[in-house]
Amino acid sequence: DIDDVGHKYYLELELEDVLDKxxxxxxxxxxxxxxxSKSSAPDVQATVxxxxxxxxxxxxxxxxxxxxxxxxxxxxxIPDSHGNVPxxxxxxxxxxxxxxxxxxxxxxxxxxxxxxAQVKHVKQVKRTDEDLQFDYVLLLHEMVxxxxxxxxxxxLWHPQRGARV
Amino acid sequence: MRLPVLLAALVAVxxxxxxxxGHQVLRVVPKSDEDLQxxxxxxxxxxxxxxxxxxxxxxxxPVDIRVPFPSVQPVKAHLEAAGVSYSIMIExxxxxxxxxxxxxxxxxxxxxxxxxxxxxxxxxxxxxxxxFMDLLVxxxxxxxxxxxxxxxxxxxxLYVLKFSTGGTNRPAIWIDTGIHSREWVTQASGVWFxxxxxxxxxxNEGVASILETMDIFLEIVTNPDGFAFTHTxxxxxxxxxxxxxxxxxxxxxxNRNWDAGFGEAGASANxxxxxxxxxxxxxxxxxxxxxDFVKSHGNIKAFISIHSYSQLxxxxxxxxxxxxPDQQELHELSAKAVAALxxxxxxxxxxxxxITTIYRASGGTIDWTYDQGIKYSFxxxxxxxxxxxxxxxxxxxxxxxxxxxxxxxxxxxxxxxNMY
Numbered sequence: 001d002i003d004d005v006g007h008k009y010y011l012e013l014e015l016e017d018v019l020d021k022x023x024x025x026x027x028x029x030x031x032x033x034x035x036x037s038k039s040s041a042p043d044v045q046a047t048v049x050x051x052x053x054x055x056x057x058x059x060x061x062x063x064x065x066x067x068x069x070x071x072x073x074x075x076x077x078i079p080d081s082h083g084n085v086p087x088x089x090x091x092x093x094x095x096x097x098x099x100x101x102x103x104x105x106x107x108x109x110x111x112x113x114x115x116x117a118q119v120k121h122v123k124q125v126k127r128t129d130e131d132l133q134f135d136y137v138l139l140l141h142e143m144v145x146x147x148x149x150x151x152x153x154x155x156l157w158h159p160q161r162g163a164r165v
Numbered sequence: 166m167r168l169p170v171l172l173a174a175l176v177a178v179x180x181x182x183x184x185x186x187g188h189q190v191l192r193v194v195p196k197s198d199e200d201l202q203x204x205x206x207x208x209x210x211x212x213x214x215x216x217x218x219x220x221x222x223x224x225x226x227p228v229d230i231r232v233p234f235p236s237v238q239p240v241k242a243h244l245e246a247a248g249v250s251y252s253i254m255i256e257x258x259x260x261x262x263x264x265x266x267x268x269x270x271x272x273x274x275x276x277x278x279x280x281x282x283x284x285x286x287x288x289x290x291x292x293x294x295x296x297f298m299d300l301l302v303x304x305x306x307x308x309x310x311x312x313x314x315x316x317x318x319x320x321x322x323l324y325v326l327k328f329s330t331g332g333t334n335r336p337a338i339w340i341d342t343g344i345h346s347r348e349w350v351t352q353a354s355g356v357w358f359x360x361x362x363x364x365x366x367x368x369n370e371g372v373a374s375i376l377e378t379m380d381i382f383l384e385i386v387t388n389p390d391g392f393a394f395t396h397t398x399x400x401x402x403x404x405x406x407x408x409x410x411x412x413x414x415x416x417x418x419x420n421r422n423w424d425a426g427f428g429e430a431g432a433s434a435n436x437x438x439x440x441x442x443x444x445x446x447x448x449x450x451x452x453x454x455x456x457d458f459v460k461s462h463g464n465i466k467a468f469i470s471i472h473s474y475s476q477l478x479x480x481x482x483x484x485x486x487x488x489x490p491d492q493q494e495l496h497e498l499s500a501k502a503v504a505a506l507x508x509x510x511x512x513x514x515x516x517x518x519x520i521t522t523i524y525r526a527s528g529g530t531i532d533w534t535y536d537q538g539i540k541y542s543f544x545x546x547x548x549x550x551x552x553x554x555x556x557x558x559x560x561x562x563x564x565x566x567x568x569x570x571x572x573x574x575x576x577x578x579x580x581x582x583n584m585y
Contacts, residue, residue, distance in 0.1 A: 057250055058252075064225040065194075065225075065227070068226065077400075079553060079556045079558070080556070081349075081395075081396075081400045083553050083556045083558030083561070084559075087254060115551035115554050117401060117556070118400075118401070118556060141554060143523070143524075144524050145433075145439060146418075148439075
């Protein structure tokens with residue numbers, strides 16, 4: 001408890017690579033939830049101890065594949081009702097996860113617990129610059145209220161520049 | 166997408182003579198003229214018997230190659246030696262073909278002929294599950310019977326399977342799945358549990374010894390209206406489908422509608438929310454029918470309500486912070502059950518009272534059953550912890566059911582050995 005400021009948490013985390021189970025990396029973080037205000041995202045400082053796996057090749061392959069599509073990519077319900085994700089949409093799903101992380105951070109309090117429930121819809125928007133653009137409708141599930149709410153999220157992505165929401 | 170068409174063709178072939186055991190489908194995306202050349206070299210090597218699903222067309226465009234098992238190593242060596250990167254799109258083509266074949270059989274509206282050909286590794290519709298129940302009863306008339314304990318808001322029958330080797334009103338165990346309709350892995354697990362009980366009994370192992378002195382009641386689709394809705398309109402529907410006057414919003418949270426701290430903090434009075442407790446306790450027929458059943462049976466010793474997701478094992482209370490009088494015993498029993506569950510696939514569970522482990526929740530099922538005197542009242546929250554959440558891939562159904570069953574057995578055996 002920090003008087004007149006809020007609540008600070010010191011965390012030691014172990015990150016697991018979902019695409020390479022068994023590969024873990026340690027992380028420390030400090031999270032400060034501000035007193036009272038519901039409109040301010042918590043402050044987060046995080047440090048990763050160790051290296052994250054390089055995904056350069058896969059990133060480039062995905063980038064090239066999408067750039068070479070004649071028609072803009074459009075998809076819905078990822079995963080589908082049975083939990084399936086077609087292999088070629090897996091990167092779209094993973095990008096949605098990253099984007100949802102940002103939305104979740106911006107909307108979290110000490111009394112919320114969000115997860116991405118489903119990508120309801122995604123539409124690629126062709127751009128004249130080098131970024132890929134995806135307009136998503138993401139369904140976020142909040143554990144305490146049990147509500148599932150749709151969020152419209154625009155994501156720009158580039159293999160070297162990463163994701164911007 | 167091309168894949169299903171190709172697979173369908175393969176299935177047609179596979180049902181004749183050819184097998185694709187060990188075949189892999191590799192993807193190469195040539196990034197340079199050298200890469201392209203190396204791939205084209207492969208095309209010329211006829212003895213490898215390569216089948217190009219996507220022939221080389223240019224730089225940056227994927228080349229997909231089906232590689233028969235004997236050629237897998239040589240092809241990979243050829244690519245690796247030349248520094249051409251590839252990815253494995255399909256690790257075992259036969260497995261995929263088999264899956265697709267089963268899928269096609271299912272989707273061609275062929276109902277299973279018996280519970281041995283029923284596909285436990287996929288999600289089913291309400292009709293398919295109700296058919297399964299009838300098949301199970303027909304195959305095992307001396308062990309299994311189907312009871313209708315009431316009707317849902319939309320007048321669907323509420324069915325409970327009774328597993329009994331005889332006696333009159335024996336002490337009993339109650340298990341329900343699917344009270345929240347979007348938690349699909351629970352109904353699917355319930356179906357698996359039903360078959361498992363029958364198998365154990367036939368082989369005189371597992372729960373066969375429990376069935377010597379106790380009955381098991383299993384309600385697989387506790388919220389059929391909600392379940393039908395998740396198939397037709399909204400996969401993420403949670404509540405019942407009741408309409409109570411004064412609101413345009415539909416549905417009551419059946420796990421806030423019980424008469425235990427009803428309406429207190431931990432539920433919502435707003436009909437448009439997911440945790441709406443309803444106008445009064447037991448307003449929902451899905452809940453009332455169980456209440457009536459439990460009261461008139463009078464001899465239920467363990468009550469387990471199954472949900473997903475979060476990987477938790479919970480005991481009362483949710484509506485108050487005061488610990489349950491049997492807290493210590495329930496806590497120790499939870500530890501044992503979780504250890505048994507984890508022993509199978511290493512799945513990690515957390516356990517404790519509802520209020521200390523997840524959140525305050527009032528009007529909940531097991532708070533009511535516990536206050537009725539059913540000491541062994543538990544709630545499971547099954548896989549996973551959020552990666553897929555409610556949309557758990559079908560291939561996780563059986564592993565989830567198998568590990569959960571080990572935890573359930575610990576609770577059932579404890580109830581049998583600690584009669585009260």
